[in-house]
Amino acid sequence: MIRKDELKDMARKVFEKYGLSEEISETIADVLVHANLRGVDSHGVLRVEHYIKRMKEGGINIAPDLKESNSSASTSTIDGDNGFGHYISKKAMESAIAKAKTEGIGAVAVKNSSHCGALSYFVSQATDENLIGVAMTHADKIVVPFGGSESFFGTNPIAFGFPADKEEPVILDFATSTVALGKVLNAKEQGKSIPSGWGVDEDGSDTNNPDEVAALTPFGGPKGYGLAMVVEIFTALLTGAAFGPHISKMYGDYDKNRELGHFFMVIDPDKFVAIDTFASRLDQMIKELREAPPAKNVERIYVPGEIEMMNVKERTVNGIPISDSIIGYLRKELNRE
Numbered sequence: 001m002i003r004k005d006e007l008k009d010m011a012r013k014v015f016e017k018y019g020l021s022e023e024i025s026e027t028i029a030d031v032l033v034h035a036n037l038r039g040v041d042s043h044g045v046l047r048v049e050h051y052i053k054r055m056k057e058g059g060i061n062i063a064p065d066l067k068e069s070n071s072s073a074s075t076s077t078i079d080g081d082n083g084f085g086h087y088i089s090k091k092a093m094e095s096a097i098a099k100a101k102t103e104g105i106g107a108v109a110v111k112n113s114s115h116c117g118a119l120s121y122f123v124s125q126a127t128d129e130n131l132i133g134v135a136m137t138h139a140d141k142i143v144v145p146f147g148g149s150e151s152f153f154g155t156n157p158i159a160f161g162f163p164a165d166k167e168e169p170v171i172l173d174f175a176t177s178t179v180a181l182g183k184v185l186n187a188k189e190q191g192k193s194i195p196s197g198w199g200v201d202e203d204g205s206d207t208n209n210p211d212e213v214a215a216l217t218p219f220g221g222p223k224g225y226g227l228a229m230v231v232e233i234f235t236a237l238l239t240g241a242a243f244g245p246h247i248s249k250m251y252g253d254y255d256k257n258r259e260l261g262h263f264f265m266v267i268d269p270d271k272f273v274a275i276d277t278f279a280s281r282l283d284q285m286i287k288e289l290r291e292a293p294p295a296k297n298v299e300r301i302y303v304p305g306e307i308e309m310m311n312v313k314e315r316t317v318n319g320i321p322i323s324d325s326i327i328g329y330l331r332k333e334l335n336r337e
Helices: 004-017 022-037 045-056 085-103 120-127 181-190 222-237 275-291 306-318 324-334
Strands: 067-070 075-079 105-113 132-137 158-162 170-174 260-267
Touching: 004 022, 004 045, 004 324, 022 045, 022 085, 022 120, 022 306, 045 181, 045 324, 075 085, 085 105, 085 120, 085 132, 085 260, 120 132, 120 158, 120 170, 132 222, 222 260
Parallel strands: 075 105
Antiparallel strands: 067 075, 105 260, 132 158, 132 260, 158 170
16 A cells, blocks of 8 residues: 555656656646546556656657647637647646636647546546536547447547535546456456456457457447547547547557547536536435435445545545555656666
8 A cells, every 4th residue: 555645756756757847747646646546546657657658769748838729718729749648638627617617618629649547637627616527538449349340449538527515526437448448457467357348359259368358349339339439529520630540559659649639628507507506406416316226236326436436535544555566667767867
């Protein structure tokens, strides 16, 4: 176990050793540890080694010059200059929040970015301001389309955040694949098998061995496949980024910029109904969901994102479980001359 502040400090210092500014390093570390706290270890500090490898080989700009172009009072595009997606996305959500506070809604499309980490972080920026947040991003092909035998879309996650009153915000963050690729990588890191239905091998057959996974499956069959296409339209076609098979690989082509697109939208509920009314009614919805009768052999019903928030509270007190190999890598980098 390691304390969240210690883990974040280690990650931040590693990025700073490679020439990133304090602000960018702080943001990346904050997003990564946010994921670890929520129990989404696949998007946590496990990724540091990968980011450093891509950065060292020239696939990420360590000193990007972000350029935002406002197309209306409520919309804009940001060119991320191929910097770290965590930093670019945080800036984009800050812009969308500012627009929503004055216009009621704010939407920002991002191009020329890289992997941005857990989307829950960015929609939480909105809920912290009593606003509704939406975030989407795409990735290189790894998911087979429904009925297909070869991958076409990425895991293409989407996230929503809704502010409550006395309850924690409702944060829903999910990949449109059955699972995120990071969960397969995390299982591989820990030497564990994966459940059936997560991925297929080169022949398109289901496999429980993370080393054999050649592609992932869309969740819910045609529904996940359709939603993956919707996310791709928002993050690729709307931003001018490449789509599907035309996106450079995350694990490979380390010397090339990813040139990914993201899409962020923020809505001020107070422009539709009083925020106090909205938040208190969400509290009521949460309460009634928890009181709904569970199915046989089910303890109780959880609200979307509730288990992750329980993890945050538990890991904040007791520490974050991190494998020895990851901690060893961070310490090795910190001791590097």
